[in-house]
Amino acid sequence: MEYEAVIGLETHVQLKTQSKMWCGCANTFGSPPNTNVCPVCLGMPGVLPVANEEALRLTVLTGLLLNCEIPARAKFDRKNYFYPDVAKNYQITQYDQPSTRGGHVDFEFQGGMARVRITRAHLEEDVGKNNHFDRNSGVDFNRAGVPLLEIVSEPDLTSADMAYEYLNALKDILVYGGISDCDMEKGMVRCDVNVSVRPKGGTGLGAKIEIKNMNSFSGVRRALTYEIPRQIEVLQGGGTLIQSTRRWDDAGGITEEMRTKEHAHDYRYFPEPDLMPFEPTPEWLAAVKSRMVELPLARKQRFMKTYELPAGDAEVFKNDVPLGHYFETAAQGAANPKAVANWVINNLRARLAETQAREIAEQESLGLERSDMTFTGLSDLKFPPQALRDLVGLVENQTLSSSAAQQVFVEMFETGKAPADIVQEKGLAQVSDTGALEALCDEAIAANPGPAADYRSGKLAALNRIKGHVMKLSQGKANPGLVGEILERKLRA
Amino acid sequence: MLNTLTISETTARLQRREISAREVLAACLDQVRRVDSKLHAFLALDEPDALAQAEAADKRIAAGEQGPLLGVPIALKDVIAVRHQRLSCGSRILENFVSPYDATVTGKLRAAGAVIFGRLNMDEFAMGSSTENSAFGPSRNPWDRERIPGGSSGGSAVAVAADQCIAALGSDTGGSIRQPAALCGCVGLKPTYGRVSRYGLVAYASSLDQIGPFAKRVRDAAVLLGAISGYDPKDSTSVAQPVPDYSAALTGSLRGLRLGLPREYFAAGGLDPQVKAAVDAAVDKLRELGAEPVEISLPHTDYAVATYYIIATAEASANLARFDGVRYGLRVDGKDPIELYGNTRGQGFGDEVKRRIILGTYVLSSGYYDAYYLRAQKVRTLIRRDFLKAFETVDAIVTPATPTVAFRLGEKSQDPLQMYLSDIFTLSCNLAGICGLSLPCGFTRSPKLPIGLQLLGRPFGEETLLRVAHTYEQATGWHVQKPALD
Numbered sequence: 001m002e003y004e005a006v007i008g009l010e011t012h013v014q015l016k017t018q019s020k021m022w023c024g025c026a027n028t029f030g031s032p033p034n035t036n037v038c039p040v041c042l043g044m045p046g047v048l049p050v051a052n053e054e055a056l057r058l059t060v061l062t063g064l065l066l067n068c069e070i071p072a073r074a075k076f077d078r079k080n081y082f083y084p085d086v087a088k089n090y091q092i093t094q095y096d097q098p099s100t101r102g103g104h105v106d107f108e109f110q111g112g113m114a115r116v117r118i119t120r121a122h123l124e125e126d127v128g129k130n131n132h133f134d135r136n137s138g139v140d141f142n143r144a145g146v147p148l149l150e151i152v153s154e155p156d157l158t159s160a161d162m163a164y165e166y167l168n169a170l171k172d173i174l175v176y177g178g179i180s181d182c183d184m185e186k187g188m189v190r191c192d193v194n195v196s197v198r199p200k201g202g203t204g205l206g207a208k209i210e211i212k213n214m215n216s217f218s219g220v221r222r223a224l225t226y227e228i229p230r231q232i233e234v235l236q237g238g239g240t241l242i243q244s245t246r247r248w249d250d251a252g253g254i255t256e257e258m259r260t261k262e263h264a265h266d267y268r269y270f271p272e273p274d275l276m277p278f279e280p281t282p283e284w285l286a287a288v289k290s291r292m293v294e295l296p297l298a299r300k301q302r303f304m305k306t307y308e309l310p311a312g313d314a315e316v317f318k319n320d321v322p323l324g325h326y327f328e329t330a331a332q333g334a335a336n337p338k339a340v341a342n343w344v345i346n347n348l349r350a351r352l353a354e355t356q357a358r359e360i361a362e363q364e365s366l367g368l369e370r371s372d373m374t375f376t377g378l379s380d381l382k383f384p385p386q387a388l389r390d391l392v393g394l395v396e397n398q399t400l401s402s403s404a405a406q407q408v409f410v411e412m413f414e415t416g417k418a419p420a421d422i423v424q425e426k427g428l429a430q431v432s433d434t435g436a437l438e439a440l441c442d443e444a445i446a447a448n449p450g451p452a453a454d455y456r457s458g459k460l461a462a463l464n465r466i467k468g469h470v471m472k473l474s475q476g477k478a479n480p481g482l483v484g485e486i487l488e489r490k491l492r493a
Numbered sequence: 494m495l496n497t498l499t500i501s502e503t504t505a506r507l508q509r510r511e512i513s514a515r516e517v518l519a520a521c522l523d524q525v526r527r528v529d530s531k532l533h534a535f536l537a538l539d540e541p542d543a544l545a546q547a548e549a550a551d552k553r554i555a556a557g558e559q560g561p562l563l564g565v566p567i568a569l570k571d572v573i574a575v576r577h578q579r580l581s582c583g584s585r586i587l588e589n590f591v592s593p594y595d596a597t598v599t600g601k602l603r604a605a606g607a608v609i610f611g612r613l614n615m616d617e618f619a620m621g622s623s624t625e626n627s628a629f630g631p632s633r634n635p636w637d638r639e640r641i642p643g644g645s646s647g648g649s650a651v652a653v654a655a656d657q658c659i660a661a662l663g664s665d666t667g668g669s670i671r672q673p674a675a676l677c678g679c680v681g682l683k684p685t686y687g688r689v690s691r692y693g694l695v696a697y698a699s700s701l702d703q704i705g706p707f708a709k710r711v712r713d714a715a716v717l718l719g720a721i722s723g724y725d726p727k728d729s730t731s732v733a734q735p736v737p738d739y740s741a742a743l744t745g746s747l748r749g750l751r752l753g754l755p756r757e758y759f760a761a762g763g764l765d766p767q768v769k770a771a772v773d774a775a776v777d778k779l780r781e782l783g784a785e786p787v788e789i790s791l792p793h794t795d796y797a798v799a800t801y802y803i804i805a806t807a808e809a810s811a812n813l814a815r816f817d818g819v820r821y822g823l824r825v826d827g828k829d830p831i832e833l834y835g836n837t838r839g840q841g842f843g844d845e846v847k848r849r850i851i852l853g854t855y856v857l858s859s860g861y862y863d864a865y866y867l868r869a870q871k872v873r874t875l876i877r878r879d880f881l882k883a884f885e886t887v888d889a890i891v892t893p894a895t896p897t898v899a900f901r902l903g904e905k906s907q908d909p910l911q912m913y914l915s916d917i918f919t920l921s922c923n924l925a926g927i928c929g930l931s932l933p934c935g936f937t938r939s940p941k942l943p944i945g946l947q948l949l950g951r952p953f954g955e956e957t958l959l960r961v962a963h964t965y966e967q968a969t970g971w972h973v974q975k976p977a978l979d
Contacts, residue, residue, distance in 0.1 A: 039594050043815040045587065045695040046574045046596060050727050078811050080857070084830050089814030139819065270866060273699035273808055274704035275729050 022049030043087030063100025098122035160224035282485030382416025527837030563606035587839025596693020614648030675894035675945020687732035690725030740958035750810030753887035771935030779922025810853030894945030
């Protein structure tokens with residue numbers, strides 16, 4: 001029998017706020033242990049939580065970006081369980097009245113479009129981090145109380161690859177919306193996966209198995225690539241699966257059982273009496289709505305439509321938002337936006353990358369940490385985006401050959417001078433004077449008797465050799481199209 | 494005998510420079526030394542810190558500053574955080590815990606120039622009605638040391654009644670201010686939920702807890718309430734309702750006030766005839782003073798005890814989870830975290846606390862939540878509605894504060910249910926979130942033990958309660974009677 005997988009994801013994302021969820025402690029990564037803590041996030045006796053307004057706003061903004069409904073009333077609940085990294089031994093979360101519910105994410109998958117429904121995105125608090133040493137253990141509470149969004153999907157995913165693409169699409173949206181930096185290295189995104197298998201085409205659901213402890217999207221993909229065949233194998237071998245929780249062992253590349261349903265936690269949820277229910281006013285909602293941004297997929301599609309860019313270029317601008325902004329500014333009024341895109345992607349981006357690599361090497365040699373380094377970025381460029389459009393225009397109207405344009409670009413990058421001025425100063429304007437070109441073509445044919453003979457005998461590619469010679473003679477200034485025409489005419493004669 | 498002064502007497506004499514804050518404090522400390530070995534109201538006392546505060550207050554007075562609490566020694570129940578002072582909550586598990594921060598009320602008292610001194614005894618984590626659940630031994634009733642002072646804020650009531658301080662703060666979750674005030678013969682006020690910030694009050698049942706004053710006079714309770722009330726950005730459940738001048742409400746007139754007498758309270762089984770007689774006499778007195786008593790009904794009264802013990806214990810089971818030996822307080826090690834928790838909590842908590850944690854855990858458990866917790870919340874709404882409906886026709890409600898006077902030590906400590914019933918008249922007030930006050934309204938004959946009258950008011954109706962209480966107090970002499978302490 002053939003089987004298919006049914007997958008749902010619970011994605012935890014740290015919100016990009018200045019301070020923690022219930023207190024004023026800094027929400028930052030990498031501080032020495034227990035330095036961003038206070039009586040509130042340490043769960044000292046007598047303290048009370050006060051909800052971070054910006055976290056509430058970012059939660060609702062996420063809901064709007066994920067096409068969710070924003071209920072008129074949300075509340076917080078206590079989820080009770082004992083663990084050393086949970087300061088209060090309960091986590092404040094949203095159980096039955098979350099801030100957002102019922103949305104969806106559209107994304108590209110296998111050449112088409114896919115949609116995953118979002119059950120809810122609710123707000124909760126992160127926990128501390130247990131550290132185990134040789135003879136004892138310690139808890140770092142810097143992370144305790146950091147606002148955490150849990151985004152729960154419906155079981156609409158059917159493969160490891162699809163889960164991977166969904167997660168990337170989700171991440172793009174969250175980064176676009178300024179919801180989270182989604183830095184995996186810093187543990188800002190964590191996933192739990194619910195996966196079951198069923199006979200292909202079936203409608204029922206198999207025993208739900210939850211996999212925990214994946215801290216990268218590729219980890220999710222690998223875990224599913226392991227787990228789905230494992231479940232199918234059990235069923236095909238005549239075995240049965242029971243509802244359980246498994247742990248992903250990233251080093252071993254396997255999942256292993258943690259606990260089964262009989263040992264599932266009873267979290268004893270009940271409404272958090274220290275916090276009032278949250279009922280957003282129309283003004284508050286309007287202010288959050290004003291922070292909505294264009295979604296990544298919509299942006300990509302718009303770039304393809306408005307600027308007639310190929311999907312690859314549009315994808316580059318979707319992934320690199322500042323570069324996309326730069327392109328849009330440079331392409332304003334350009335006759336050929338695709339050519340502008342080529343320059344932004346192939347020349348500008350490459351040149352910036354080289355510069356940055358050099359800057360890193362220099363600063364490393366001075367002993368600077370990566371976080372203290374400064375690099376040249378798009379905002380530091382010496383020329384305005386319009387200059388790039390002008391450069392493309394000079395190529396388009398055949399004032400500049402593309403090789404001369406490269407020289408102009410290098411000069412622009414270094415000095416910030418306007419392209420037209422550089423062309424003037426360096427005398428780089430393309431030679432389209434037929435008389436002058438005729439003479440150069442004659443000289444090149446004479447210097448290349450072999451290729452000339454080849455061309456005449458039908459090896460048309462041999463023309464490039466002679467053409468290159470003309471360009472060299474003209475110091476790159478000859479109009480290559482015109483040179484080609486003249487050479488063809490002369491060689492056929 | 495400066496320790497016997499009221500707040501208003503103290504500040505008046507301080508302002509006239511007849512006495513100093515240092516002298517008032519010294520008198521209180523003398524009294525503590527003289528009587529507390531017999532009464533055990535205090536768990537801890539930091540004399541150098543208190544003296545420094547008194548000196549600071551004297552300087553402020555010398556600089557011409559005036560204030561209703563400036564230089565007044567006030568003692569705090571050991572459940573309210575004072576920076577660098579012990580905060581044990583009457584429990585072994587926090588026996589050596591020192592608070593790193595001030596409660597909001599503590600900060601307000603400091604700003605007002607009060608001299609904050611002493612940690613007052615209480616039932617462990619405010620769970621109890623006699624202080625017998627204190628891990629550090631019970632307090633004694635100053636009127637009869639073989640009897641309990643009430644609880645859980647027993648230490649606060651004793652310290653005020655025995656003139657060991659000028660006034661005190663306690664906390665009230667189901668009667669923990671009003672019941673001990675009644676049993677010790679002083680004034681106790683539980684403010685409307687949200688009136689006073691809970692930040693820095695170690696939580697027992699978050700939706701029921703309120704901090705409130707213990708005082709020798711109604712006017713003092715008004716002054717102290719005014720000083721600690723108000724919205725606090727650190728407590729999301731505090732309410733942004735303006736704080737009136739409570740002293741200004743003490744007009745002495747009851748003309749036109751309608752007072753409700755809930756028939757369910759007066760018909761309650763177990764109501765001591767002497768208590769009933771005293772309360773009946775108080776009602777007559779109030780009528781004489783111009784008020785109009787009318788019978789009312791609070792039909793869901795019978796369900797209050799059950800409702801309270803579900804909601805309070807459910808919240809407590811989560812609130813007390815943080816005492817685990819990991820970050821602070823007692824730690825009794827184990828081979829793994831689970832064993833550490835079990836050892837720490839097993840040895841750190843007393844029986845009553847364990848009983849309530851177990852009960853609260855049970856009522857929140859999967860499969861029982863709807864039958865217990867959810868239903869209790871619904872009944873709670875009905876109880877609140879009873880009161881709000883009553884307040885459509887009456888301005889305040891008058892009841893006995895307790896069914897009996899102070900009972901003997903050990904009399905009910907083996908029977909939790911009997912102990913729970915000693916709060917039947919006070920629990921509903923917390924469930925409804927309204928305000929309540931108790932004040933002396935007589936004594937039993939032999940032995941001579943105080944009887945308390947309870948007044949219940951609308952949400953944020955403290956002014957009415959204080960006006961009624963003050964008018965009654967001024968027309969009677971109960972409040973001037975003092976226990977013989979020798």
